[in-house]
Structure formats: structure tokens, C-alpha cells
Amino acid sequence: MRHLAVDVMLPGLDFCLRVYNAPDVLEALTLALSGWSLMTRPADGPAPELYVYRDADGLWQSDPGTDEEFRLPSPASAACSLAADLLSRRLEHDAELIGLHCGSVEINGRLALFPQGSRAGKSTLSTAFAAAGYRIFGDDVLGLTPDGEGVAMGVAPRLRLPLPASLPAELTRYIGRHAGPSDDRYRYVLPFEGGLAQSGETCPVGALVLLERSDTPVRPEAVKLSPGDGLLQLLCQNFARETLPQALMARFLPLMERVPCLLLRYSDPLAGARHLASVLEGEGDAGAIEPAPTFAPPEDNARLLPVERTTLWQPSAGVDTYPLGDELFLIQLSAGVIHRLNLTGRLVWQLLGEEPLAVDELGALLAEHFCRPEAEVGDDVAALMAALHGAGLVEPAEAG
Amino acid sequence: MSAHNENAIAGDSHRQRRRRLLAALGTGMAGAYVAPTLFSVGQARASSSYSSISYSRPSYSRPSYSRPSGYEGNHRRRVREYKDDPTLILEDIILGPPDR
Structure with a gap:
């Protein structure tokens, strides 16, 4: 041999x-x-x-x-x-790179990234882009430079088997024609010549795209999300386990300040890929911005002690703040925990930055600002302050 | 200073402070009220009313490179320390490792 x-x-x-x-x-x-x-x-x-x-x-x-x-x-x-x-x-080997867990495809000379967890559809969508004639930078891992450029890792997309029966015939045929190494669990797909970026090849990032794959047939649709949604996804979907949150923020925040964050809804990956490409090539419209997600209160919140409404509160020391769009991201430096405040939460934080304030006064100010009933806003502020206090982000102001 | 004047000054001061705080909120937001929320990474859980984002990693445990799963039950200790002698592994392949 x-x-x-x-x-x-x-x-x-x-x-x-x-x-x-x-x-x-x-x-x-x-x-x-x-x-x-x-x-x-x-x-x-x-x-x-x-x-x-x-x-x-x-x-x-x-x-x-x-x-x-x-x-x-x-x-x-x-x-x-x-x-x-x-x-x-x-x-x-390249300490400047941060590894992102994402699919990536070049559209109009810029990369669209799909930072998602496992089994979210990254590989199938990346393969669909290859089938539609686009050049892919990867289906799972991409390097990100300090300048916000994506760096290809040079690995062909890999699909889980069996392939879903719902895949369009055109895509199934493409996968069959371009089949690479396979076993009963995985199949690599080898794109056309030049269809896979070489390891080390770079391209500026042009958009972040979160994926919503539907099991029932839907027309593909791309809608705009808040940049905070993209930032959060980058913070969760990266391989920089040893990197401090502040360093991740320094890398991701400028990126999210300049590239759009979209949500792609689709059932047929090939149709989804073509629709997204048309939007990013300026031929299709992305819908209006989606409202920021309203997160269910963490289970622990039920156990949070209500705060005294007349206590004066101030921001705790050791918290870095990062505004992005309407929102505010906070990092507790000692614990490295990242928090996200929506617009109204950000306004509460702004007010606390002016001077120590009590829940009742915060509620009255916001109620006047938004022309809303003071009782309703006061209850909301009380719940927020309980969460902020529970997270160690605010503390009672020192007497005097 | 009379009590009336003191009250008037205190009232002015209160109004000025309130104007300052309201100014800190900026303008143009009226009518856009949503309840304030704090979301901590590590507690991520999209609500059912917003199914469009499924944060597939609900905690702040960042992903690791995905070696295919299913190998966990197929580990064995190295039969030999191959780093010491590169010919050992070839011998083991051809002759079979000792004491297996």
C-alpha cells in the first residue's frame, strides 16, 4: 500500500x-x-x-x-x-480571529451570516445558496477579524441524513450530484468549482440573518430586526470561550452598528435563499422592523423580592454600558454576565444615571414622558427594579 | 424669608429638577411605551409570543466545535504511548497490539 x-x-x-x-x-x-x-x-x-x-x-x-x-x-x-x-x-493559531458559529454566503460582495445553534438549518440553507449559484464561506464556522471581515475556514457544508422529504426536488438533485464523503449519518456537499471560499479568504460582513424555518409551507419573507437581536446572537454563537465579554462586545458592537439584522422566514430552503439574496441585492423589500422580543420573565423572577417603592436606587459600581439602537447592553465586570435592557429599561437606567431615584418617581417620570397612566407604569418599573436589584445591577443609594 | 417664599423656591426647584429629568429622557417617544424588560444572557428564553427567534442555546454556554456525537461509548485508553515511538503504531496495526 x-x-x-x-x-x-x-x-x-x-x-x-x-x-x-x-x-x-x-x-x-x-x-x-x-x-x-x-x-x-x-x-x-x-x-x-x-x-x-x-x-x-x-x-x-x-x-x-x-x-x-x-x-x-x-x-x-x-x-x-x-x-x-x-x-x-x-x-x-490566529489569535485575532473570533470563531463564529454560523453559516455564511457571499451576496453582492458581502457576507450574509446565519449565527444559529445546532439543527437550526444553517447547513441546509448554505447548501441551498450553493445550489442557487452563490459562493459560500461555510455552513458552521467563520472567523471574524477585528475589522469585521469574515474569514473562510475552507470546509464543505455537511448535511445530516436522512435528508428531509420536504426538500424541493431541485435541491435534492443538487445534493445528489455534488455528494462528497458520506455515511449513514452525514453527507458532505462539494459545491461547484469556486463555489466554496478557500481557507483564509476574507469578505466584509454585510448582514446578520436569523433563521425561522417553518415545517408548514410559507412564502419566504425577510423582516428587519433590531440590532440588539443580532448582537445577542453573536454573543451566544461564538467559540471564544476564553474571551472576556467586554472584548466580545468590542468586536461585535461596531459590527451591529453598521450592518442590518434580518429574520428570514421560510419553509423551502432554496426559495428562502433566493428570496434573501434578492433582498440583499436590493431587488426585494425587507419588511418593517420586528418588535424586540418580549422575553418571559426568568423563573427566578418569581422569587425576586419586591422592592420598596420609596427607596432611592442607583446603578451598582462595576457595570459597563453599551448602547445599541434603542437598547442598552450591560456587562457586570466582576461576573462577566451580559444583560439587555429594552428602550424603556434603557430610559430607567438613564434616569438612575442622573441621580438616585425611587420607583414611584421613576414611574411618574416615565408615565409623563409616554403619556401613560402612572399606576400602570409604576408597576412595570417596580418589576424592572426588582429584576435589576436581583441581578445586582442597582443598589440602594447611600444615605445623605 | 417667609414660609410662602420658601415653598415657592422649593416648588421651583422641584419643577426644575423634574424638567431636567424629563429632558434626560429625550423627546419623540410618546406613544411608544412598552413595559421595561431586563434580559440576562444565561436566562434566555424567548416567549411564546415571539417564536420568530429561537435562541437555540438558552444559556450562555457558547458552542464548541461540533465533533459528531455518538462516539462517547467508543473510547479506549491508548494501547501504547505512540508519541514515544512512531513505529509502534504500525506494528500494532500489522501485528495487533499487545494485551488487547
């Missing part, structure tokens, strides 16, 4: 992967990382931390950082697992 053991060199990284007795894994990995120019050479020297091999019991991969190995069910799964490790190394 040719090159029973090979070292796979990753361009730009001082790192290699060793593959023993598993040429099918090497082939699957090469296709999955089709945006990389992998180089191989005969294995030489001590085994690196990351290796994969086949023995009589199957495929085994080292678990970096432990003294264990784990079995992989197929070459395609080996490619998935190795790609995860390699992307981690790739982002660790």
Missing part, C-alpha cells in the same frame, strides 16, 4: 495530522476540507498529538489532551471529527 503512514500538513499552521493505514480517511478529509491545499508526505518522526489509524477493530482517532482514543464509524465521520479539531487549531 502506498504511504501506509502519511503526515498531512496544514498550510499556514505549524501543525500536522498523521494518518496510518487509512487512505480512505485521507481522501474523505481532502474532500471535506476542499477549501484547503493539504500537503502530504511520508510520516516522519514521533507521532503528533492528532492522529488517526485503522486496526482490526476499526478506525481510531487520538483524543488530543487526553490519553484516550475513540472509535470512528466511517471515513466520513473521521473527516467530520478531524475537521472539528483542525478548525479549533486554525482559530487558536
